[in-house]
Amino acid sequence: MLQRSPGRLPDLVVPRRYQVELTVDPERPHFSGEVVIEVELRRPTPRILLHARDLRLHTVAWRRGDQTIEGRPAAQAPEGASTEEGEVCLDFPERLPPGPATLCLTWEGTYAQLSGLYRVRHGGRWYAFTQFEAADARRCLPCFDEPGLKVPFSLALTIPSDLDAFANTPERARDVQGAYARIEFEETPPLPTYLLAFCVGTFATVRCPGSTDVPMRLIVPEGLEGMTGFAREALPPLVETLESYFGRPYPYEKLDLVAVPEFAMGAMENAGLVTFREELLLADPKTLDEARRRRIAEVMAHELAHQWFGNLVTMAWWDDLWLNEAFATWMAAKAVDAWRPELAQRLELFLQRPRVVATDALPSARCIRQPVQTVGEAEQAFDALTYEKGALVLEMIERWIGEDAFRRGVRAYLDAHAWGNARAEDLFGALDAASQEDVSGLIRTFLDQPGLPEVVLSQEGTTVTLEQRPYRLLGLTPPAGEGARWRIPVEVEGRRVLLAGQRAQVEVDRLCPHPNLGEYGYYRYRTDAEWMGCLAERKDLGARERSGLLENAWAQVAAGAAPPSAFVDLLERFRGEIARSIVERLCDGVGHLQATWQLEEDGRFAALVAHLLLPTFERLGFDAAAEEPADHRVVRSLVLLPLGSFARAPDVVEGAVERARAYLKDPSRVSPDVARACLAIAARVGAVDLASLRALLARASDPSVRLAALSGLAALPGAGRRRALDLVLTGEVRAQDFRTLFLTGLHVAETRRISFEWLAEHFEALRATQPEFTFIHLPLVLGWCTSEPERDRVRALFEAARIPGAERAIRQGVERSTHRIALRRFGASDLEQRLEATR
Template identity: 30%
Template sequence: EFYIASLGEELVVGQQYVLAMEFEGYLNDALVGFYRSQYTKEDGTEKLLAVTQFQPTDARRAFPCFDEPAMKAQFDVYIARQSHMTAIANMPKIDSTPFDDDTDWVWDHFNTTLPVSTYLVAFMVSDFVNISSTFNDHALFRSWAREQVIDQAEYATEAGPAILTWYEQYFDIPFPLPKQDMVALPDFALSAMENWGLITYRERALLYDPVVSSSMDKENVANVVAHELTHQWFGNLVTMDWWSDLWLNEGFATYMSYLGTDSFEPTWNITDQFVISELHLVFALDCLETSHPISVPVEHPDDINQIFDSISYSKGASIIRMMNNFLTEDTFRAGLTNYLNAFAYANADQDDLWEALTTQAHTDDNLPQDMTVKTIMDTWTLQMGYPVINVAINGDGTATLTQERFLLILNKNSTDTHIYKWWVPVTFTSQENPDFSQTKATDWMADSDDTLTINGLPSKENWVIFNIRQTGYYRVNYRPSNWQRLIDQLLDDYSIIHLINRAQIIDDALNLARAGQLSYKIALSVNSYLENEIKYVPWSSALNSLNYLKSMFTRTGGYGPLREYLLSLLTPLYDLVGFEDNTDDPHLDQKKRSMALDWACDLGLEDCVTNSVDLYNEWMADPTNQTIISANIKSTVYCTGIAEGGETEWNFAWDQYLLTNGASEKATLQSSMGCSKEIWILARYLEMAFDENSGIRKQDSSSVFQAVARNVIGRDLAWNYLKENIEFISSYYMSFGELGDLVATVTYEFNTEEELNQIIHFRDDNIEYLDSATLAITQSIERTSNNIDWMSNYYDLILDWLKDNGFGRWLKKRGPFIYSA
């Protein structure tokens, strides 16, 4: 991927040169570089458009360039187009001139860009239309889409300028461009791309239709828009020096997207959802030996593609959130502004950020003069994983803290000799004076400390909670006596404990039990208070954690008793929210209902299944009526209707998929068609996913595969399809980590020696096709090994607990564990 020019003489520093060469680029259909897309208008005519996607290393497909982030340049863009089309680029258009003597073609010339990395250059030629906003007084804001769906861009066109303006105030730096375009594309490999002044989106990430889109779809639009607009500062104005610091871009954009969305939709309380959407999500990956540090060396484009993962995004965001809390908001903001101003239109690495924040923290007296942000944060970015803090309450007003790396399984044969220790910000509160507002560290546990003694604790009879609002990137374990006091408090009056810490307690307990560091008797007892819990965040945390038990039991004789137990927890919540949706409910109540119905129907709760099937049949009888099924419960109703039906129900969904113009509706139908219980239908659906003439776009093939793979009936079908077609599938994808996503999803529930051997053989037999999925394969092997150990250690134990608590009393304890596929 290099062009080497042999020069006739040495170059002179300071002299400008022009390098001319022949270059031929292809307007491809691979969703990378400068590529073509198409869509069908309402009158049946096919329309083409051409657009760019350059991140990380595909600008070189469109024009010769120094295609590395640190080699910023200013670009003059000229585009030839037909007169009935429109061209847009990073900067506003200067003028249009005729193309020689051809009156049907014109040259568009655009303003010179500011210094920018090649991966952020963008342009598009299309027949799209736009709507605009002048909310921001110095930057024109426009949203572009197909004419038949442009009205669905209204919400994003309201949210975008408001969030951009809020960011200007937050960073105290004005947006430097005269315009900001956002484009909804029918074919796009990613969710969105932050090109400076021309942000491109998958249609579902930008378009919102109040009639057919759910409250979750609306939240997704606001969050993705906020994420991409953060990049206009973090990534575009200041760019990472090399891809090893990708997390500086994506971690900040992920963290700030919550603040930006909250500024526009404050009633959503979206910042409370951070722990379940980001922190707990990445905890599940970062507890593997095959995780990787946030800042990781990359040398090849395949290496770059693989680190666009939850470590860069969610862990990056989580440690930034931690840093915000231990530095305080004012110091954090001032330090960021200084950093952005110092490196504007240039590049930086994480040490540059640490220096700016340290200087501000010392000025504000929020960090001891002999301590630096680099000292603290290098322990979080340069080594993988995270600690569990073990708290021993001594009874004399003190507690002793120790730390160790949290791993699901301690591998006795591990070759990793690194000693994992972190600088840990310590916060705590107690039953004596429960205060969950103080998230600035009161103590620090250094990476050199074997133990830390904390003073100021109450008497032994009072519970304590460490890691207030789970702002620290770590788990906490206690002695059984403190766990029992927490359980008693939750049963007596759970509202005393902040809802984020309720989510923390549930997630920590179940994962500590999974790792053998806490008894399952205690962990499952924590859940006993849930019959009274009414808040979305703790419930989401509980169900996310319990999903592991469900996934391990799905193919065993113990699934029945576990299902009874899960329904005993869930039925009170189902009764509370009711099946009938109310779009006037608060946002989180709508999400809570959707979550409860999804789980209830999946577990076979009769009332949920019956209502869903009836609604689906009613819709089949009147397919043009979009009001029959509320958008918030469509995913549950569609999935259940198709699962309980047959070919007729599936074909009806497919017909609606082809007819609908709504991107969110297409996505819901797409996922739901994977719920069928007919093996031949699922097999046909998999074949359609990788056939560009089937009606399923290339961008959606991964989603279809994963929908089938998540179906208990479709999992083995999807796995066999992947194994048999790996050469074709690997060539089908040319961007980011789609192949890795397929592997991770289809192997998630593997828990037998036979399945482990299958993954290993799959890797060994197809190594030449798996360059972009090596990390996902390695992590799938470790997950499966961990699952096998868990089944051996805890399956019978959980069965005994279920039996002792009245679930599945007819079951007998099994003999030695010999389960295989």
């Protein structure tokens, strides 16, 4: 048996440095490589375990001085080795002595599917890209593929001489020999394997003038250099903002941002060579909408924040992935708002909270920090709990101890662990020291147990009693048991209190104070209906509090504590509002009602949606006014879709169809903010067909146009939906866009039926087009099912597919559906009466 911690390589061999030589010609189906790894053997051993996945190892040797011992990959893996995790055992004919040595390996590999080293044919040309996080460096080179093993890498690439290549560090030398060129890159500072990256292809590079000394460039497939304007404008100020927050310069020698035409993730923070989906980096100013403008800025800021948090200081193991992701998500919001306050990214993070709670309140919710023992478990961890819950908890802590103390703690943490690894405790300790508060004790209750608290408030005279308990969704047991406790920073209007025990009392000076002033506390509040009504009346509360009221009101319905009619009453009080934070909750509310009670064919529901949202739309109209606030452009895009698809408001549908037709002729003629919704509405009512959307997609080099075409394709009804999904199998829709297409519209019963049938028919063919990551998260679609038979059918499909790592998503999907079915029964007659009364 091998001595090891679960999921980790034995600590017998410690890598110190890699020299990697790769020959990559993206036109050919294979690549080859050789690596020299300087290692330290801790004990004598005849075998070494490392990672290599789908690589054919040719030669294996151990060397010290002029002594060489040839080894070979073991024909049979030893007991305890995990071949399905990509572990390979190297056998040597004798015991290798302890101490320093080099391991030399050569191999041939096949390109993987949007992970590891993969190739893409785009615009008639071949490219190769890498995506190594979490555990796919092993698909490119044999290595010790763990985040705690951080060492320098030297890379040299041999590529066709008419192509170009970029990597983490600047080019050091280039040697052209006939049809091939060998490019050597500078040695990297210490990096974990998951942050290595390179790309090969025909690129245009656009320099980005900045005020720092670091050379910054955008690297894009040739022909797209005209779409780099917004990213070039955003990059230098975002880097500067981060440098000043962290009190440290950007850590690497250069900074390249690469647009990747096929990319499974949104973006990836590889040190010095950050990769992005095209639509998260490139934009034509004529077709760029406000929501995507904010999203590009946010994703850029997120990946840039990682250069310090994640890259300079790296989590020791995947159980602390949240350290990377929660922090980068939180920091991105701060950096974007510092650069362009009108983008309001911190508000956006807050508006994500209901989506987070929808996962966090499930019995299968995991802790933000959770043991990781397999690759599948590491891949699962990339979810809303790691990113947004973690970010919301950090924001709550920052609010509690103050911005200055928080920043001091962060800087001390970076100083102490620069170029190395750290664990969550290291950050907590730094925050404790900087704030002189017990941050560790507080944050652990949110990180190390799943779920979230509900704070129940009651008031007698000037005394408010607070009581905490786990928040639960109707039909489900909460993830944290009944005895679970949190240490909750509660801000009752006028009073701050740390609710550490079961209950507490505070004195206030007003009736019905706001139960979570600023809405920075990660908790649900519950009060009686009168108190809620009193809060709804108040116009002096801020955007976050008013939006939070709608969020909490739905949370009470979802808990089975209030009837849906009371929620509809509350929505009515906010009709006609044009603040994004309110309108988003109004649209969500309408969406909850439709998806749970399947009201898409109900004329009374259509009337309700029109009643709630038309006044907002009438204030804004289809087309942006000059000097209009950014917020209004987003709001317009929010209300259009429910008005067009649920309310079927004639003026809205007519206007949308007219604009969709104009867009098909010339995308720049339609206001970018409404384009996607107009195409979706027009497709749904049959006013634009599959052929015209395919033609639009085929000629779309602009990411905005591609997204608009996808939006139309996803909305096609009946057979059109089926044929649109077929385009993923033929490659007409990019593999990376499958999720966008498939996940759209599943709240509508008919679309769901067609989509699930299609999935069952084409499951294996689809799998061949997608990275494993897609299938690890896809079973969440079970959550839309509104009956047991429907749910069980789809569940059987996923279970039969036996996707490693998908177990959690299956459980989550089933639980969401169980909740939805319970809620459907609970509210049915009440909602029926409410809809009748509106008639």
